[in-house]
Amino acid sequence: MNTLTPSEYLPEKTSDTTRLTRHFRAEKFDFWSFFFSGLTGLATLFILGILATILLNIIVNGWSAISWHFVSTIPKKDFFDANTTGVLPMIVGTSFRVIVMTIFVIPVGVITAIYLTEYAANTSIITRIIRAAVNNLAGVPSIVFGLFGLGFFINFIGKNMDALLHNPTAVWGQPALIWASLTLAVMTLPVVIVATEESLKAIPPGLREASLALGATKLETILKIVLPQALPGIMTGGILAVSRAAGEVAPILFTGVAYYMASLPAHLSDQFMDLGYHIFVLSTQSPNIEQTRPILYATVLVLLMLTFALNIVAILIRARVRKKLRALG
């Protein structure tokens, strides 16, 4: 009984012992308990049902329309035409922007996580501000990232780069792959930080202490002992960031995506086509909805396969890391 009474542990209501005893008299079969447990179970089932419906609908309709020709073709004339179209440029564009993003986000995210777990004192003001900033960054609407990319990367950095390089026409001061990737890197920074932090915390402190005791410096310990151990966690973070970024459309709308490009993107200053944006275009701009439906489903399936494959890998790695963490705690 003692554990229940301190008022700082529980809200006033439940600390009232008379209430407690009244409610918790043992009964053989409590209809309401059964009923409400059933309700929460139903809620869970309902969510899983939605998930299953969406996935099945897409897989069933998409599978029949997908073909090797479809994923390996660059549409030349009219991408609403189911017979000749393909999604190769979109797959390349999405992959390209995500890869460039990773190059930027992983180092910054990992270093921040190292600072937060290895160097910072948990109680210091600056750590709290960093954590608050990371949380906030995770909650900024994706369209605001798009505006930020346009206002900062293109209109500020890009235009100034053009001025500095004396480009006769704008090369950087316009939507481009690099700006879309950087915008996404800012967006996915919290994902990488949190995943890395989690894995850093899962490493037994004894390992660090042993390394230090052997005379290694702190930096050496981090680079040679801590980081290799944390690698699965860092990978999870990277994969989660990639899968999140791969499906995002709003941040790239103004920063680099193209409605149509005749060729594959070859440079960082090129625009690119994108799977997610292509789904948007196909489902809203098609001149004939019925004719576009199969290729639309096929495109959705391609995007889902990409993000889901990444997600499942990340979940598997994360489950292992968590288990390790739990074993420690």
Added chain:
Amino acid sequence: MKKLITILAATVFAASAFAGNITVKGSDTLLILAQKWAETYMTSNTTVKISVSGGGSGIGFAALQSQTTDLCDASRKIKPAEQMKCAAVFEGGKRPTEYKVALDGLSVYVNPENSLKELSVAQVGDIFTGKIKNWKEVGGPDAPITVYSRENSSGTYEFFKEHVLKGKDFAASAQTMPGTAAIVQAVVKDKNGIGYGGAAYGGSSKLLAIKKTDTSPAIAPTEETVMNGTYPIWRHLFVYVDPAKDKGDIAAYLTWIRSDDGQKYVKDVGYYPLPKNLRSGN
């Protein structure tokens, strides 16, 4: 950091090596047509490389003033603010040159079961502004009208608002649909619906004949009536270019687009070719 600088540097040089090509950017309405022109032109003129991209007329004009595109496709006329920005950067303070490249007839769609056959432009305007709310006011059945309109960022929306609604606002009750196909689909399902869009995209909806004024004859939207200007709701589609660049390959390409040869492809994508007197070489 070092990596970043090398990548950036490499790209700067790579990007500037492409000066000789023609880039086309702008309206998504014109995109498929622009792509078709480019493909066809490149097969007979192998030395020219044309790259086409969309985004919207506004994006195209922005690219024209930042000189990142040679040609700007537009489904609307250039606005004064955009003209001024172009003049501020173009050589000699010139304005961009405007070329009309195709005609687009906009038709008014109703449900195939609707007994109505014709409306005047003013009546169409009143329906879309919400002044006329029931079909019986224009001689149809006694039923409330459901109005379907486009997203306000589309050039079709703007044209319809300026020329049919005479600048008045669309009714607050108008349903906003993302594209012409969605409007057609909605009108075909809704027997009291009315919508607008390209004459070629009507599908199984009924296209109304339109009277210019209350007393003039009703004209159905066909290639002939749009081209000779008797059908009252039509617009030009444009290409804009910096006059300083309008020479050599670019001028040749623009001439070809507007020639009999180039205009052959316009109909394939649902628009109408220019009348003979507006074509190049006439």
Added chain:
Amino acid sequence: MTPNPNNESRRSHGWMGIHRGHKARPGEWLAEKFIFLVSLSAILMVLLIFLFVAREALPVFFGQTNTALVQKPIPPDEMDKHSAAELEAYLEITPDQLAKLPKSTLRTMMDIKVEAQNDIPEDFRNDPDASINTTEWKYLIAPHKWTDYDKPEYIWQPVGQIKKFNIIPLIVGTLKVTLIGLLFAVPLAVGAAIYVSQLARPRVREILKPAIELLSGIPSVVVGFFALLVMATVLQSIFHYQTRLNAFVAGLALGFAVIPVIFSIAEDALTSVPRAYTQAALALGASRWQTAWQIVLPAALPGVFAAAVLGFGRAIGETMIVLMVCSASVLSWSVFDSARSITTTIAAEMAEAVSGGPHYRILFMLGALLFAATFVSNMIGDFVIHRFKNKLEGKR
């Protein structure tokens, strides 16, 4: 995927105690400073986002934009009679540009201005609305009786001769869709969180949790696509409403997108209630459900509340779903009417807005507004979770 600020390790900064002595090594010291600087990037980014979104919107805040249709043109011949500042405002250029541009170019620009005035249709020239600068705050927020309207109304019609930028319909639209989404998502997600964390057997939990979190792996453009193609039709055939694409469909689809967010945070909060609570309750003879409902849920209530708040932040910022499903800017609280959210407006209209023009500025202003709204809801959510965890751990 919201990072948890309070996963404060049980090991405080124990082994760091040693590091003081390493200051003697300059390389080590430098690396440490470098790591510190990089870790500030998250703070820097939040500041930059705010600064640069607000920067593009500044002219609206300061009333420097003018959308009045009829303006008094300056005849090009009288160019020299006007001050530089007047010309800059008139031609919408910077002082730098004014100094650099040749006279002839300025003249062309002034000609364009005069022509634009001459091109105004006769109907509008005498319209009292034509001399209104519609970007003043008064017109952005308060209703106005425009010509052709019977009463003062809130109108967002940013394209046309007289551009109407009243943001109230957009705010109402955003809230409408968001609330529908939350009303749908919160009970489901919290119910599922209770089930998964309290009632399910451990083995089942190990499967259910990642399965629900998988929902967050579906990109919002795919949810939007599904809502547009499948849900809209199915729901219409069930409820028989008039408008196929409406706030109800958008709200439900939005709900799908926020369920995993709310679920994860709520589940985390419920799990972090100390086991002693449940054990005590069970020992007293309470059923599993009674324990969950009367002990664990009240104890975790702040966390569940935070989950809903963070879900709200996620929902008002969601773009693609609402963009694809509904977008008419009607001021209506009816669930079965269309709605236009702030995010939709920005995404749909930015491409056609004249870069740097009033419409462009107002879209950035809306973005800043959205940023502020999510900033506040994130802050509240985090604050509540922080307090809640400290309380559970007995810290004050």
